[in-house]
Amino acid sequence: MSAAAISPSAPAAPKEWQRFTSAERWQxxxxxxxxxxxxxxxxxxxxxxxxxxxxxxxxVRDLFVxxxxxxxxxxxxxxxxxxxxxHGALMDSIAIAFLSTALGLVLAxxxxxxxxxxxxxxWWLNAIARFILVATRSISTLLWALFFVAMFGPxxxxxxxxxxxxxxxxxxxxLSEALEESNKGxxxxxxxxxxSLGSRILYGYWPQVKPAFVGIALFRWDINVRESAxxxxxxxxxxxxxxxxxxxxxxxxxxxxxxxxxFAVVLLAEIVATQLRKRVI
Numbered sequence: 430m431s432a433a434a435i436s437p438s439a440p441a442a443p444k445e446w447q448r449f450t451s452a453e454r455w456q457x458x459x460x461x462x463x464x465x466x467x468x469x470x471x472x473x474x475x476x477x478x479x480x481x482x483x484x485x486x487x488x489v490r491d492l493f494v495x496x497x498x499x500x501x502x503x504x505x506x507x508x509x510x511x512x513x514x515x516h517g518a519l520m521d522s523i524a525i526a527f528l529s530t531a532l533g534l535v536l537a538x539x540x541x542x543x544x545x546x547x548x549x550x551x552w553w554l555n556a557i558a559r560f561i562l563v564a565t566r567s568i569s570t571l572l573w574a575l576f577f578v579a580m581f582g583p584x585x586x587x588x589x590x591x592x593x594x595x596x597x598x599x600x601x602x603x604l605s606e607a608l609e610e611s612n613k614g615x616x617x618x619x620x621x622x623x624x625s626l627g628s629r630i631l632y633g634y635w636p637q638v639k640p641a642f643v644g645i646a647l648f649r650w651d652i653n654v655r656e657s658a659x660x661x662x663x664x665x666x667x668x669x670x671x672x673x674x675x676x677x678x679x680x681x682x683x684x685x686x687x688x689x690x691x692f693a694v695v696l697l698a699e700i701v702a703t704q705l706r707k708r709v710i
Contacts (some may be wrong), residue, residue, distance in 0.1 A: 495584065503686050513671060520656040525588045526698075529590075532593035534600060537597040537601040541562075544602075545604075548608060564598070566598025570592055573592075583666070589664040596653065599652075607638045608638055655695050
């Protein structure tokens with residue numbers, strides 16, 4: 430045997446480990462480049478004025494100076510004769526949130542069942558239900574509020590209808606997804622016994638989606654409390670109308686009171702919704 434045959438082979442060059450392939454790296458670079466380009470184009474499109482941007486900290490400081498001290502007595506005292514107090518407007522906002530959530534649940538539940546493909550086998554009914562969910566969800570609450578203000582006039586009724594219609598898309602979408610993810614075993618067992626569609630929904634689907642439904646309802650109520658505080662800016666009732674009236678007359682100490690009230694109510698609503706979710710679910 431020759432010496433070359435028995436000599437140990439030269440060690441192979443170590444391979445360099447790379448997390449991404451060349452194609453993946455180029456794809457990531459393309460995505461990052463498109464994001465940066467979109468941000469640059471958007472920044473140019475909104476026409477930011479450098480002088481106003483540089484002056485913003487001074488303006489914010491001046492605004493906070495005008496807001497202090499807060500006019501606490503305005504909570505129970507109207508700004509003008511016949512005007513609404515902060516407390517009264519706050520009660521309107523809370524009522525709007527409760528009524529709109531209840532109305533949204535009533536309207537969204539049957540649409541959510543029709544949008545679930547494993548329950549509704551009629552394709553055109555399923556398509557109509559999904560179209561309703563997309564349509565109600567795609568239009569923002571402020572646009573719904575403007576529509577209902579034009580229909581019913583300014584007031585809490587317009588705000589209630591606006592939030593309720595916007596809630597249909599959110600509640601129905603989440604409910605239909607929960608129904609489609611339900612366990613098929615119990616449904617097949619009920620079907621094998623000859624149970625009707627109503628019995629399958631009541632005893633098969635509903636016990637499975639009930640915790641998700643309660644969570645969706647509480648979460649949506651929490652959102653509606655926040656939205657009801659804003660809709661008054663377009664005349665849809667609630668505490669937003671008092672906020673808008675105070676801003677119009679440059680009563681910044683009263684604006685501070687309204688903002689603090691909204692913050693306290695939203696914080697309280699978050700705590701209440703969290704505790705109810707823990708107890709119910």
